[in-house]
Amino acid sequence: MAEVRRHRNGPVTYALRLAVVAYLVLLIGWPLALVGTHAFENGTEAIRGIFEDPDMVAALRLTAVAAVVATAINTVFGVAVSLLLVRNEFPGKRVLSALIDLPLSVSPIVVGLALVLVYGGRDGWFGPTLESAGIEVIFSTPGIVMATAFVALPLVIREVVPVLKEVGTEQEQAARSLGASGWQTFWRITLPSIKWAVVYGVVLTLARSLGEFGAVKVVSGNVLGETRTATLAVEEKYLNFDQEGAYAIAFLLASVSVLAILIVSVLRAIGARQATR
Amino acid sequence: MSTVAESRRGIALPALGHDLTRASGIGLGLAMTWFSLLVLIPLAAVMVTASTTGWSGFWSVVTNDQTAAAIRLTVTAAAGVTLFNVVTGTAIAWVLVRDRFPGKWLLEVVIDVPFALPTIVAGLVLVSLYGVDSPLGLHWANTSMSVWLAFAFVTLPFVVRMVQPVLDELEADVEEAAASLGASRFTVFRRIVLPSLVPAIAAGAALSFARAMGEYGSLVLLSGNLPFESEVTSVRILSAIENDNRAGAAAIASLLLLISLLVIVALDIIQRRVARRG
Numbered sequence: 067m068a069e070v071r072r073h074r075n076g077p078v079t080y081a082l083r084l085a086v087v088a089y090l091v092l093l094i095g096w097p098l099a100l101v102g103t104h105a106f107e108n109g110t111e112a113i114r115g116i117f118e119d120p121d122m123v124a125a126l127r128l129t130a131v132a133a134v135v136a137t138a139i140n141t142v143f144g145v146a147v148s149l150l151l152v153r154n155e156f157p158g159k160r161v162l163s164a165l166i167d168l169p170l171s172v173s174p175i176v177v178g179l180a181l182v183l184v185y186g187g188r189d190g191w192f193g194p195t196l197e198s199a200g201i202e203v204i205f206s207t208p209g210i211v212m213a214t215a216f217v218a219l220p221l222v223i224r225e226v227v228p229v230l231k232e233v234g235t236e237q238e239q240a241a242r243s244l245g246a247s248g249w250q251t252f253w254r255i256t257l258p259s260i261k262w263a264v265v266y267g268v269v270l271t272l273a274r275s276l277g278e279f280g281a282v283k284v285v286s287g288n289v290l291g292e293t294r295t296a297t298l299a300v301e302e303k304y305l306n307f308d309q310e311g312a313y314a315i316a317f318l319l320a321s322v323s324v325l326a327i328l329i330v331s332v333l334r335a336i337g338a339r340q341a342t343r
Numbered sequence: 344m345s346t347v348a349e350s351r352r353g354i355a356l357p358a359l360g361h362d363l364t365r366a367s368g369i370g371l372g373l374a375m376t377w378f379s380l381l382v383l384i385p386l387a388a389v390m391v392t393a394s395t396t397g398w399s400g401f402w403s404v405v406t407n408d409q410t411a412a413a414i415r416l417t418v419t420a421a422a423g424v425t426l427f428n429v430v431t432g433t434a435i436a437w438v439l440v441r442d443r444f445p446g447k448w449l450l451e452v453v454i455d456v457p458f459a460l461p462t463i464v465a466g467l468v469l470v471s472l473y474g475v476d477s478p479l480g481l482h483w484a485n486t487s488m489s490v491w492l493a494f495a496f497v498t499l500p501f502v503v504r505m506v507q508p509v510l511d512e513l514e515a516d517v518e519e520a521a522a523s524l525g526a527s528r529f530t531v532f533r534r535i536v537l538p539s540l541v542p543a544i545a546a547g548a549a550l551s552f553a554r555a556m557g558e559y560g561s562l563v564l565l566s567g568n569l570p571f572e573s574e575v576t577s578v579r580i581l582s583a584i585e586n587d588n589r590a591g592a593a594a595i596a597s598l599l600l601l602i603s604l605l606v607i608v609a610l611d612i613i614q615r616r617v618a619r620r621g
Contacts, residue, residue, distance in 0.1 A: 086435050104471060279462050
């Protein structure tokens, strides 16, 4: 298809190509490469230093745990809401479908503030009740997980909904008419057909969750070795003039996000090739 | 199949009909409960807390000199960067769809970097090229330019990723007909391609504006948060939170929330208009 549309390559084509490449290199490519070179200025010493510091290991572990839990929650919620939105009619569906996208355009600081106002231990709406039941949300891991889940909420849904719309219900109806239970139909028919969309959604959610900063900063309290996440540690190290350490953690985080993008783009390319075959 | 088992597993069950079955009703209930606890009630709390001081309280918070300056800077930079993205984003999408050259896949990957890169890392990478030790000699850190730069970085993918699929689907024959009738390439673009891209560009612009309005993470290390110079709205909210001035924080936050809501409504209208046409 692309072949047919190709225009002859005039000077405009080359000028546009050059401008786009230059802009992307200056804005993203070059700065990103600099993080790598800064992190390895003294060989692998800076990275080793991170893994030898128990507080930094704790920060990395907390980030990983929060991201995995938030991703698991968002995946189950995302698949369920996608099915509800695509396969059912119910009052308020249009409002729900619009509101689902809200977390993408709310400032992370506002997310943090919103959670503190409701779950804050001292004077939140539900905080004191939860606190007396022994559940601490704000300044603790549950708060970090909630902030992370909030900011990444729509990512799975945005991937799954278009695919669900496209596959339709024929196969599901066939399975049901042959006596499969709803549960069997879901596992054997529906889930396999949206498998890749779920995988993209999970990878994107994981990448987004590992990197959340603003919302986590507000809800975590940033206690060294306890509620300090990896992104908070980047800020702390940079502001304390430990630039090498900051670049080392930044490099680790950046590697994960670039890897996530690469995985998704390779899977998409394979998917597109299979679709055209 | 037993109804008891079905209701217990309810959340993931697909319903085939159009009306809610009992299982998907339970699923809907669970999903809405979680959505309310996580998103709706907390956001409502922001609005309620903001309203406790009344209209005069709200007005005095947002017209405070420093806050007003921050809001002005954020709105100006967000709108400016969005306009810039409308042009560059469309150009980038055009190159990705219509041009072919070795290494193009690398551009595809680079476009998505701002989506996945932690914002604090984004700030750090920008400092390394545009900060004190800039290899380019551009010392933009701690100036209002840094706000424009950070906004341009984090909002880059929105217009590109909305326009790209639409451009990809466009049929070539109308363009070819126009060209064979003597229209220049620019005329073909302006009269034939651009009108079909407008909804996608508008949607991308709305997302880009909303994202820029609330941006925080990428600015922490880059902008220096100097009052009246490079301090944005999110930073004002954070300092109010840190000073334990929750009502003040909520007042500014509700202003941002209102803008987010307007964007959501605009997007919904655009998408509905497109769906009706298509």
